[in-house]
Amino acid sequence: MSKDTITFTIDGAEINAKPNQTVMQAADEAGIYIPRLCYHKDLMPGGHCRVCTVKVNGRPQSACTFPVNNGIVVENDTEELNALRRNIVEFLFVEGNHFCPSCETSGNCELQATAYRLGLLAPQLPYLNKERELDASNKEVYLDRNRCILCGRCVRASKQLDGKNVFGFENRGINKRLTVDSPDGLGETSLTAKDKAASICPTGCLVVKRQAYQTPVGKRDYDKTPIGSDIERKKATV
Amino acid sequence: MAENQASVIRQIVDQFGKDRSRLMNIVRAVHVKLGYLSEESIGQIAEALGIHRVEVRDMVSFYAFLSRKPTGKTVIRLCNAVVERMKGADQVGEAFKKALGISFGQTTPDGKVTLEHTSCIGLSDQAPNALVNGVPITNLSPKDVPMIVKAIRDGEDLLNLPQAEVDLNVRKTGDVIFAPMERGAALRKAISITPEGVINEINKARLRGRGGAGFPTAMKWDFCRKAQGEAHYLVCNADEGEPGTFKDRAILSECADLLFEGMTLAGYAIGAKEGILYLRAEYEYMLSKLERMLAKRRHLGLLGENICGLEGFTFDIRIQMGAGAYICGEESALIESAEGKRGAPRDRPPFPVQVGYMGQPTSVNNVETLCCAARILEKGGEWFSKIGTKDSTGTKLLSISGDCEHPGIYEVEYGITVAKMLAMAGAEDTQAVQVGGPSGRCLAPKDFGRGISFEDLPTGGSIIIFGKNRDLLECMRQFTEFFVEESCGWCAPCRVGTTLLLKKLEKVLEGHGTRRDLEELESIGKTVKTMSRCGLGQTAANPVLTTLSGFAGLYEARIKSEDYIPSFDLEKAMEAGLKAANRTLEGVHA
Numbered sequence: 001m002s003k004d005t006i007t008f009t010i011d012g013a014e015i016n017a018k019p020n021q022t023v024m025q026a027a028d029e030a031g032i033y034i035p036r037l038c039y040h041k042d043l044m045p046g047g048h049c050r051v052c053t054v055k056v057n058g059r060p061q062s063a064c065t066f067p068v069n070n071g072i073v074v075e076n077d078t079e080e081l082n083a084l085r086r087n088i089v090e091f092l093f094v095e096g097n098h099f100c101p102s103c104e105t106s107g108n109c110e111l112q113a114t115a116y117r118l119g120l121l122a123p124q125l126p127y128l129n130k131e132r133e134l135d136a137s138n139k140e141v142y143l144d145r146n147r148c149i150l151c152g153r154c155v156r157a158s159k160q161l162d163g164k165n166v167f168g169f170e171n172r173g174i175n176k177r178l179t180v181d182s183p184d185g186l187g188e189t190s191l192t193a194k195d196k197a198a199s200i201c202p203t204g205c206l207v208v209k210r211q212a213y214q215t216p217v218g219k220r221d222y223d224k225t226p227i228g229s230d231i232e233r234k235k236a237t238v
Numbered sequence: 239m240a241e242n243q244a245s246v247i248r249q250i251v252d253q254f255g256k257d258r259s260r261l262m263n264i265v266r267a268v269h270v271k272l273g274y275l276s277e278e279s280i281g282q283i284a285e286a287l288g289i290h291r292v293e294v295r296d297m298v299s300f301y302a303f304l305s306r307k308p309t310g311k312t313v314i315r316l317c318n319a320v321v322e323r324m325k326g327a328d329q330v331g332e333a334f335k336k337a338l339g340i341s342f343g344q345t346t347p348d349g350k351v352t353l354e355h356t357s358c359i360g361l362s363d364q365a366p367n368a369l370v371n372g373v374p375i376t377n378l379s380p381k382d383v384p385m386i387v388k389a390i391r392d393g394e395d396l397l398n399l400p401q402a403e404v405d406l407n408v409r410k411t412g413d414v415i416f417a418p419m420e421r422g423a424a425l426r427k428a429i430s431i432t433p434e435g436v437i438n439e440i441n442k443a444r445l446r447g448r449g450g451a452g453f454p455t456a457m458k459w460d461f462c463r464k465a466q467g468e469a470h471y472l473v474c475n476a477d478e479g480e481p482g483t484f485k486d487r488a489i490l491s492e493c494a495d496l497l498f499e500g501m502t503l504a505g506y507a508i509g510a511k512e513g514i515l516y517l518r519a520e521y522e523y524m525l526s527k528l529e530r531m532l533a534k535r536r537h538l539g540l541l542g543e544n545i546c547g548l549e550g551f552t553f554d555i556r557i558q559m560g561a562g563a564y565i566c567g568e569e570s571a572l573i574e575s576a577e578g579k580r581g582a583p584r585d586r587p588p589f590p591v592q593v594g595y596m597g598q599p600t601s602v603n604n605v606e607t608l609c610c611a612a613r614i615l616e617k618g619g620e621w622f623s624k625i626g627t628k629d630s631t632g633t634k635l636l637s638i639s640g641d642c643e644h645p646g647i648y649e650v651e652y653g654i655t656v657a658k659m660l661a662m663a664g665a666e667d668t669q670a671v672q673v674g675g676p677s678g679r680c681l682a683p684k685d686f687g688r689g690i691s692f693e694d695l696p697t698g699g700s701i702i703i704f705g706k707n708r709d710l711l712e713c714m715r716q717f718t719e720f721f722v723e724e725s726c727g728w729c730a731p732c733r734v735g736t737t738l739l740l741k742k743l744e745k746v747l748e749g750h751g752t753r754r755d756l757e758e759l760e761s762i763g764k765t766v767k768t769m770s771r772c773g774l775g776q777t778a779a780n781p782v783l784t785t786l787s788g789f790a791g792l793y794e795a796r797i798k799s800e801d802y803i804p805s806f807d808l809e810k811a812m813e814a815g816l817k818a819a820n821r822t823l824e825g826v827h828a
Contacts, residue, residue: 047729084769092730128734150730165290168290169296173725174722174736
């Protein structure tokens with residue numbers, strides 16, 4: 001084995017990783033699915049959703065930011081962690097206004113799919129019922145903050161991939177919201193449907209216009225197999 | 239006007255070298271000049287800096303002391319933290335509302351006075367209290383209010399108000415912090431040995447960080463010193479925002495010399511040329527005195543180039559003002575804020591000692607820790623290590639407030655028991671003690687034999703005493719409300735979980751709770767504690783979790799036995815509709 005290989009375990013299974021990888025990257029390559037929402041492989045990690053929290057040598061750490069190290073013991077698929085992750089997903093459902101049956105993204109939605117995978121069928125906590133602003137002023141993309149989970153993917157994609165800074169955050173705490181780089185709305189920004197930021201949203205908050213229902217329900221990403229299946233399929237070949 | 243405003247803003251931006259990392263100073267200066275930060279100003283700042291408007295809005299919207307709406311020439315910020323409310327802040331608030339004819343969050347119709355609430359301003363030993371344009375007024379009672387409002391209306395100098403007084407309130411001095419000091423002695427001792435020698439002396443003292451977490455200071459400095467970087471930075475965390483803590487207030491006003499001495503020798507130890515004192519906006523009233531002390535030390539050759547005559551030892555300190563955010567007391571959030579961004583904490587690793595201020599190795603130390611460091615160099619590590627307990631050496635400043643005869647600051651040896659502390663402060667019939675503020679724990683009498691130390695009850699110094707007649711769970715509700723207000727919102731568990739905790743707790747306190755609600759409180763609390771990104775979230779559920787375990791009886795007394803009852807009163811919720819339809823609830827069910 002090369003000295004440039006880092007070896008550690010996830011739930012007892014031995015994993016080989018490259019130096020400078022995060023636990024998430026190493027797990028993905030090894031075909032082990034760690035639930036996540038704000039992480040995207042093409043972006044710097046944001047550490048917003050905390051759904052990817054694993055235990056590293058007994059301490060909770062976000063897998064998307066934690067660097068691999070020789071001999072670390074990672075716990076991932078445990079009852080305790082999955083229950084805590086399910087709670088966070090439930091938090092996000094009651095924070096926003098998510099009406100899956102009437103959402104164009106249903107079936108392609110990572111929030112919905114993660115909820116199903118973690119066994120959350122209906123939130124039990126009280127809804128916050130916040131009024132959220134919808135912005136349809138852009139010709140090509142609409143922004144429905146009802147479905148925003150503040151994962152920051154669009155913020156990072158616009159900055160890191162599109163070189164534009166179309167999105168940002170505003171306010172703090174429970175009043176934090178997505179904001180755009182203009183005084184009046186998305187229509188006045190330079191966002192186009194071709195931007196990576198326009199199609200990187202894990203939910204139906206940012207949607208490219210005039211593409212609704214091109215993929216019929218039943219043939220969508222998570223209609224047949226649960227989220228994470230693509231990663232786990234790698235395991236057979238690893 | 240718009241052109242004029244744009245040129246004012248360009249001037250301010252130029253004054254800070256068009257440096258994006260000085261955005262905090264820029265927006266604060268614009269705020270002072272124009273009264274608030276309009277969307278137009280935000281755009282003009284962005285343009286002058288050559289950055290995106292969304293970045294400026296992101297930063298500005300984060301801080302409580304930066305307003306995006308026009309405010310009055312006078313802004314009254316009444317503190318409504320728990321201790322203040324125990325001492326009658328609500329009544330004082332009512333008096334202000336009556337005298338001004340407005341509610342909180344509003345400005346008088348003539349546009350002159352704005353009334354706001356604020357969290358702890360570091361004066362819980364002199365509650366109720368408020369900041370009026372940054373000037374602290376203390377020990378308020380409702381009958382003072384008409385006179386204060388008249389003085390404001392008449393444009394009188396606020397400093398002439400009899401209430402504009404901050405008592406020192408140091409009730410007990412010790413050998414480390416509140417002891418006489420010979421200016422420059424510790425520093426001369428430090429430069430007579432190597433930087434490694436200084437770190438070694440701190441190590442001998444077994445000094446641990448006074449912010450509460452207790453990381454060994456020598457280890458932090460050693461990591462920082464050895465980390466590769468273009469520059470190294472020393473940052474002093476003077477953002478004490480934990481409700482009920484006010485010890486740094488006394489250090490900054492009485493022992494600034496000792497603090498700056500500690501900062502300078504820390505800079506020597508880690509190899510920094512620049513030190514930053516991050517001062518919370520609530521303490522701006524001490525800024526000019528601190529600046530004068532820095533000027534004096536520069537004049538005496540204790541700051542600047544070739545300090546104490548040592549060729550090549552260059553170090554200076556600048557004071558970075560904050561703008562009202564509790565989270566900035568968290569070291570990585572503080573660094574973000576000092577870099578001119580929203581105070582969102584960072585994920586670790588990397589730690590600030592590796593990648594800190596401006597991406598360079600940075601040691602962030604508490605005010606009190608740096609004072610201890612100066613004293614250690616003066617008197618020796620061994621001397622220091624003999625004070626306190628084996629794992630908690632030295633003294634600790636406690637800020638004691640709440641239901642006691644003698645609220646104030648006490649310098650005590652580590653290891654002091656809670657019972658002894660209560661006797662010292664003149665507290666009787668104590669129901670509970672909040673050790674470490676809202677983020678600490680609520681202690682029941684059975685634990686009063688325990689000691690203040692890193693190994694038993696660690697604390698940054700906030701001690702709040704609850705007498706037997708206090709509604710303890712109502713106090714916990716207010717603590718939880720504080721976390722809702724101060725959560726930065728970056729991560730989901732803390733952002734949403736704190737609000738859910740508050741709602742659930744309110745349901746129980748309003749008499750709609752069941753056993754299941756208590757279980758859910760615990761489950762939400764554990765999620766917030768385990769899954770949150772930083773120390774704020776990881777401790778935000780402590781008021782609920784520590785009382786659920788230590789004061790279970792109080793919760794039991796509030797719940798109904800039914801397995802489920804809704805969080806609202808159906809009849810009350812439908813009242814208006816039923817009345818309009820001229821029906822009764824029975825009629826609806828039928």
